[in-house]
Amino acid sequence: MSSNKEEPKxxxxxxxxxxxxxxxxxTAKPPAKPAPPATAKPPATAxxxxxxxxxxxxxxxxxxxxxxxxxxxxxxxxxxxxKVVFIRxxxxxxxVDPKDTVEVATFxxxxxxxxHAESVAGTDYPKExxxxxxxxxxxxxxxxxxxHVLSLTTRTNRDDAHLPxxxxxxxxxxxxxxxxxEMLGVYFEGHPRNDRFLLPEDWADIPPLRKDFRIKGR
Amino acid sequence: xxxxxxxxxxxxxLGLQIVKESEEDRLMTLSVGPxxxxxxxxxxxxxxxxxxxxxxxxxxxxxxxGEEKMCEYRNVxxxxxxxxxxxxxxxNNITYSYSLAVEELVGIEVPRxxxxxxxxxxxxxxxxxxLYWLAIYGIFLGHSTMFMWPTGDxxxxxDLLEALTGARVTHAYNIPGGVRNDMPDGFKDRCMRQVRYFxxxxxxxxxxxxxxxxxxxxxxxVAVLSKEDAIKLGVTGSVVRASGIPYDIRKAxxxxxxxxxxxxxxxxxxxxxxxRSYVPFLDMKESCHIIExxxxxxxxxxxxxxxxxxxxxxxxxxxxxxxxSGRGALGYYIVSDGTPKPYRxxxxxxxxxxxxxxxxxxxxxxxADMPAVYWxxxxxxxxxxx
Numbered sequence: 001m002s003s004n005k006e007e008p009k010x011x012x013x014x015x016x017x018x019x020x021x022x023x024x025x026x027t028a029k030p031p032a033k034p035a036p037p038a039t040a041k042p043p044a045t046a047x048x049x050x051x052x053x054x055x056x057x058x059x060x061x062x063x064x065x066x067x068x069x070x071x072x073x074x075x076x077x078x079x080x081x082x083k084v085v086f087i088r089x090x091x092x093x094x095x096v097d098p099k100d101t102v103e104v105a106t107f108x109x110x111x112x113x114x115x116h117a118e119s120v121a122g123t124d125y126p127k128e129x130x131x132x133x134x135x136x137x138x139x140x141x142x143x144x145x146x147x148h149v150l151s152l153t154t155r156t157n158r159d160d161a162h163l164p165x166x167x168x169x170x171x172x173x174x175x176x177x178x179x180x181x182e183m184l185g186v187y188f189e190g191h192p193r194n195d196r197f198l199l200p201e202d203w204a205d206i207p208p209l210r211k212d213f214r215i216k217g218r
Numbered sequence: 219x220x221x222x223x224x225x226x227x228x229x230x231x232l233g234l235q236i237v238k239e240s241e242e243d244r245l246m247t248l249s250v251g252p253x254x255x256x257x258x259x260x261x262x263x264x265x266x267x268x269x270x271x272x273x274x275x276x277x278x279x280x281x282x283x284g285e286e287k288m289c290e291y292r293n294v295x296x297x298x299x300x301x302x303x304x305x306x307x308x309x310n311n312i313t314y315s316y317s318l319a320v321e322e323l324v325g326i327e328v329p330r331x332x333x334x335x336x337x338x339x340x341x342x343x344x345x346x347x348x349l350y351w352l353a354i355y356g357i358f359l360g361h362s363t364m365f366m367w368p369t370g371d372x373x374x375x376x377d378l379l380e381a382l383t384g385a386r387v388t389h390a391y392n393i394p395g396g397v398r399n400d401m402p403d404g405f406k407d408r409c410m411r412q413v414r415y416f417x418x419x420x421x422x423x424x425x426x427x428x429x430x431x432x433x434x435x436x437x438x439x440v441a442v443l444s445k446e447d448a449i450k451l452g453v454t455g456s457v458v459r460a461s462g463i464p465y466d467i468r469k470a471x472x473x474x475x476x477x478x479x480x481x482x483x484x485x486x487x488x489x490x491x492x493x494r495s496y497v498p499f500l501d502m503k504e505s506c507h508i509i510e511x512x513x514x515x516x517x518x519x520x521x522x523x524x525x526x527x528x529x530x531x532x533x534x535x536x537x538x539x540x541x542x543s544g545r546g547a548l549g550y551y552i553v554s555d556g557t558p559k560p561y562r563x564x565x566x567x568x569x570x571x572x573x574x575x576x577x578x579x580x581x582x583x584x585x586a587d588m589p590a591v592y593w594x595x596x597x598x599x600x601x602x603x604x
Binding site: 121140209 | 278279282284286287288291322448449450451452454458463465470471535536537538540547549551553561562564566570571573574603604
């Protein structure tokens with residue numbers, strides 16, 4: 001692990017005690033501070049600004065050491081079959097082929113410590129005839145990953161949108177994938193319930209978050 | 219003593235038709251909601267075997283409004299008022315992470331005083347939300363004093379926010395670039411007074427509610443969510459902190475000026491209904507300290523918002539930003555294609571994530587414990603539906 005900021009952490013004893021319940025409430029030491037360049041202000045501009053000005057050198061936002069370590073770890077295991085994109089400090093995006101998602105997700109969970117999914121988002125790209133599905137993965141168990149959100153993305157054909165489900169790797173994607181199914185029409189193979197969730201039961205139109213669905217009158 | 223079999227034989231002799239019940243007949247299906255006051259705008263289909271819940275299927279969507287689709291038709295500033303509709307009690311937090319994500323995409327630097335003011339507004343709003351939740355939790359456990367007191371104290375925070383933002387519940391106050399307007403004169407003193415008063419009140423809440431033996435019996439040891447399961451289910455906010463994981467976005471990934479604030483993440487280890495209802499209370503206490511610090515450290519003068527171009531837009535890109543709301547992590551994933559309107563907005567809300575724990579916790583509980591379990595999840599149906 002090329003972690004560059006393993007701070008020594010000591011458990012801090014309880015400061016705020018519950019009414020008559022000793023030792024149930026303790027006060028936590030904050031999870032390890034994110035890497036030095038990852039404070040609130042600089043990444044916003046650093047990641048967003050240089051792009052329009054100078055698109056010539058494509059590699060200009062150089063990832064900090066910790067993010068680079070994470071990226072190298074995944075690259076080392078999967079080689080050319082995946083693509084790692086550095087968005088900004090604390091945010092890495094991994095693009096994989098649909099057939100590799102389960103394998104990569106299992107690796108991310110078991111070896112790298114991303115233990116739960118925060119959300120699953122789908123984006124429709126009609127021009128490329130593709131739908132992108134993004135799993136935002138986070139970690140509760142590793143304190144040095146607490147600030148990180150790793151995006152695992154995969155793309156599927158828009159006309160016949162099928163993807164393998166990740167429910168056996170991340171139980172937490174169950175409702176998110178169901179929502180993606182009904183909002184974007186991506187069928188998750190192996191998911192126990194690809195059915196109605198948020199939309200009305202008598203909904204009889206195309207999935208509403210696809211770009212060719214238009215809100216009436218707009 | 220005649221056994222059931224004997225009775226059955228006897229009834230046949232008498233010419234009566236008594237049908238033996240099968241396993242399926244034993245179960246009774248109940249539909250709780252979507253208009254039941256105990257469930258909010260949300261339906262839970264449950265099956266009970268006698269007193270015990272054996273099956274539970276949450277069915278959200280009764281108040282689904284398509285917020286994410288609506289975002290694609292408006293520019294980033296026009297989106298603010300409708301985005302706070304899912305949680306009008308916590309409207310400053312739900313627009314906070316949206317503002318952070320837009321600032322990241324457009325490249326806006328928020329003035330320091332603006333950062334403080336919007337942190338104060340969000341903390342005050344979190345108190346409003348948590349008090350509202352506590353009032354509901356109280357009344358559904360049959361404790362009507364616990365409905366009256368938080369509702370009354372919540373009004374004082376609403377008055378503060380009204381003085382600050384101009385509106386009682388839907389503020390549209392946090393905007394990309396800072397806050398909409400500066401603090402009124404004398405707000406600092408008024409806010410301090412209110413917070414000190416509220417800290418005293420919290421002790422009384424503890425005495426009358428959390429130390430109440432009846433409340434303890436209804437909640438202690440009920441519907442335990444273990445640490446491993448909490449991680450597996452990916453729950454967030456007070457639910458995950460009640461299961462022994464000290465995870466708070468304000469600490470894990472500090473935004474704006476939260477890295478300058480000294481506070482502790484409140485958590486418990488038991489994972490039962492009591493822990494899940496007590497952690498938000500501890501959060502309220504801690505939030506009082508945060509507000510006091512914010513008021514002390516705030517610069518006395520300066521800009522409160524950055525100058526924006528009329529139609530703010532940035533280069534194509536994507537951003538995912540999170541804040542800690544009253545119900546846990548609240549994240550926005552925004553994809554921009556370089557136009558003033560977002561290409562895609564995904565709202566990742568705590569309620570939606572915590573809903574996954576509901577079937578897990580309810581099955582095996584008594585029907586009478588349903589409100590205690592359901593409201594302990596800090597679940598807000600309208601937010602989950604979006």
